[in-house]
Amino acid sequence: MSKLTAWERMEIIRQKGRPTINDYIPMLFEEFYELHGDKLFGDDGAILGGIAVLDGRPVTVVAQVKGRSIEENKRTNFAMPHPEGYRKALRLMKQAEKFGRPVVCFIDTPGAFCGIAAEERGEGESIARNLFEMMRLKTPVVSVVLGEGGSGGALGLGVCDELCMLENAIYSVISPRGAASILWKDASKEKETANMLRITAEDLKEFGVADTIIPEPPGGAHKNPQLTAENMADSISAALHKLSDLRLEELLERRYEKFRKIGAFTE
Amino acid sequence: MLEDLFKIVKVRLDDDSSKNRKSKVSIPSNLLFKCPRCQAVVFMEDFDANQRVCTSCNYHARLTAPERLKLTIDKDSFIEYDSEMGSVNPIGFPGYEKKIEELQEATGLRDAVITGECTIKGQPCVIGVMDSRFMMASMGSVVGEKITRAFERASEKRLPVVLFTASGGARMQEGIISLMQMAKTSGAAARHSDQGLLYITVLTDPTTGGVTASFASLGDIVIAEPKVLVGFAGRRVIEGTIKQRLPDDFQSAEFLLEHGFVDMIVERRRMRRTLSNLLRLHRSDVCAGGGRQ
Numbered sequence: 166m167s168k169l170t171a172w173e174r175m176e177i178i179r180q181k182g183r184p185t186i187n188d189y190i191p192m193l194f195e196e197f198y199e200l201h202g203d204k205l206f207g208d209d210g211a212i213l214g215g216i217a218v219l220d221g222r223p224v225t226v227v228a229q230v231k232g233r234s235i236e237e238n239k240r241t242n243f244a245m246p247h248p249e250g251y252r253k254a255l256r257l258m259k260q261a262e263k264f265g266r267p268v269v270c271f272i273d274t275p276g277a278f279c280g281i282a283a284e285e286r287g288e289g290e291s292i293a294r295n296l297f298e299m300m301r302l303k304t305p306v307v308s309v310v311l312g313e314g315g316s317g318g319a320l321g322l323g324v325c326d327e328l329c330m331l332e333n334a335i336y337s338v339i340s341p342r343g344a345a346s347i348l349w350k351d352a353s354k355e356k357e358t359a360n361m362l363r364i365t366a367e368d369l370k371e372f373g374v375a376d377t378i379i380p381e382p383p384g385g386a387h388k389n390p391q392l393t394a395e396n397m398a399d400s401i402s403a404a405l406h407k408l409s410d411l412r413l414e415e416l417l418e419r420r421y422e423k424f425r426k427i428g429a430f431t432e
Numbered sequence: 433m434l435e436d437l438f439k440i441v442k443v444r445l446d447d448d449s450s451k452n453r454k455s456k457v458s459i460p461s462n463l464l465f466k467c468p469r470c471q472a473v474v475f476m477e478d479f480d481a482n483q484r485v486c487t488s489c490n491y492h493a494r495l496t497a498p499e500r501l502k503l504t505i506d507k508d509s510f511i512e513y514d515s516e517m518g519s520v521n522p523i524g525f526p527g528y529e530k531k532i533e534e535l536q537e538a539t540g541l542r543d544a545v546i547t548g549e550c551t552i553k554g555q556p557c558v559i560g561v562m563d564s565r566f567m568m569a570s571m572g573s574v575v576g577e578k579i580t581r582a583f584e585r586a587s588e589k590r591l592p593v594v595l596f597t598a599s600g601g602a603r604m605q606e607g608i609i610s611l612m613q614m615a616k617t618s619g620a621a622a623r624h625s626d627q628g629l630l631y632i633t634v635l636t637d638p639t640t641g642g643v644t645a646s647f648a649s650l651g652d653i654v655i656a657e658p659k660v661l662v663g664f665a666g667r668r669v670i671e672g673t674i675k676q677r678l679p680d681d682f683q684s685a686e687f688l689l690e691h692g693f694v695d696m697i698v699e700r701r702r703m704r705r706t707l708s709n710l711l712r713l714h715r716s717d718v719c720a721g722g723g724r725q
């Protein structure tokens with residue numbers, strides 16, 4: 166795997182042709198049926214959900230959708246979900262639990278949307294509810310960071326048994342640009358800040374947050390989406406296979422402990 | 433963002449005092465409280481005597497964690513948990529240790545939350561109080577771990593949990609580790625809930641970001657103090673996106689009540705009684721519903 170800085174990886178994931186979940190779905194799954202709506206308020210285009218078939222077995226897919234064109238980005242709000250997006254995700258995860266299907270989440274967002282309607286409908290509550298419910302969801306959950314894992318908006322699909330990250334993906338508590346403007350009142354110091362924040366897949370593996378790094382072809386996923394998809398399918402299958410051997414109590418205890426042990430302090 | 437708000441208030445106060453110096457009346461600004469909500473200026477003495485509630489608009493101003501505990505719990509009932517826990521610098525963030533040391537010195541706190549066991553008008557509970565003086569009560573490892581342990585101990589002892597929240601969100605200086613505290617605390621709240629135990633959240637000024645998007649929103653009963661700021665995204669960020677000024681009551685307790693995300697707004701002078709009554713109504717020896725196992 167290549168040794169690149171966080172900033173160099175950010176340049177790769179910002180490439181126009183970076184594959185999105187819409188590119189990957191036909192490459193990853195034998196079948197896919199999209200299911201719409203949160204059955205409460207609406208259907209958020211920033212989050213795609215449905216039932217897919219992986220290795221001949223049904224799984225529930227929940228994904229943040231980056232657009233590949235202006236029209237697509239209008240529809241998907243640049244992958245920045247509203248509360249109804251997180252509630253759609255939760256509805257489909259509870260459905261997966263009912264039918265004993267594993268859940269595969271794909272994270273690819275700058276963050277949850279910051280706007281009036283999102284606040285009115287409880288953006289914070291919707292993410293909190295997902296964390297709470299996903300922590301005790303009685304079926305395996307595998308999350309994959311495709312490109313950008315932006316803060317709480319990413320974590321809303323990120324409480325899982327196994328976290329996989331594409332080699333060039335990043336996952337951060339705050340965007341490097343946002344951090345730069347807070348720290349130095351200068352958003353143009355994005356590059357230095359990115360390299361300081363420890364946001365690459367390797368960093369996250371070191372911190373025990375990420376479990377698997379999925380290799381990308383040299384230059385990035387856009388150079389060979391099919392190969393990237395094959396690598397991703399291998400990692401997801403391996404994770405699901407491992408998790409399928411666990412009894413339910415073991416699975417839930419393991420998930421709790423995965424997050425429980427993260428933290429650094431003295432006493 | 434909130435620090436900015438206070439800067440504005442401070443600047444205005446300074447402006448006032450400089451004007452005052454030119455005129456005949458001169459009152460040092462530390463004897464005055466200028467309300468950030470309604471801009472009214474009142475004597476600090478009156479404001480303090482009113483439990484730090486604005487006498488003009490009923491804005492419930494911030495309290496320190498020790499002040500809050502004193503107003504809320506029974507005297508001498510507090511047994512503190514994890515009082516020595518302190519932050520380290522897990523991602524090597526420049527200047528973080530120094531900032532922590534300075535704040536420890538200035539506030540007498542180890543970090544941004546105090547947790548422990550107490551009684552409120554005789555009702556036992558596990559309590560946590562966040563203190564916005566400490567890095568805007570942002571959640572890093574210490575806050576995450578202490579809140580998590582509070583839920584875990586409450587689960588073991590079969591006690592309810594009461595958390596007074598205030599926070600600027602996740603603590604950027606601890607990188608991804610701070611983000612994961614949102615999942616950790618929410619998981620502990622879920623396990624406590626699965627035991628059939630009560631969790632009450634009291635939203636105080638200001639509760640925002642990653643804390644709103646985790647344990648602050650997860651109470652069985654969510655209470656807010658009047659006029660406090662509660663939201664997910666920063667006001668400036670939203671104003672930047674929509675290119676217009678937001679109404680004053682946006683992200684207030686009243687705004688949340690109207691949109692269905694708060695169970696009740698409770699004034700400070702009624703908080704102790706309200707909490708104690710709610711705790712009593714959820715005691716296992718009081719509940720006598722049918723169909724119990």
Ligand SMILES: [Zn+2]
Pocket residue numbers: 467468469470471472486487488489490491
């Ligand atoms: Zn006022």
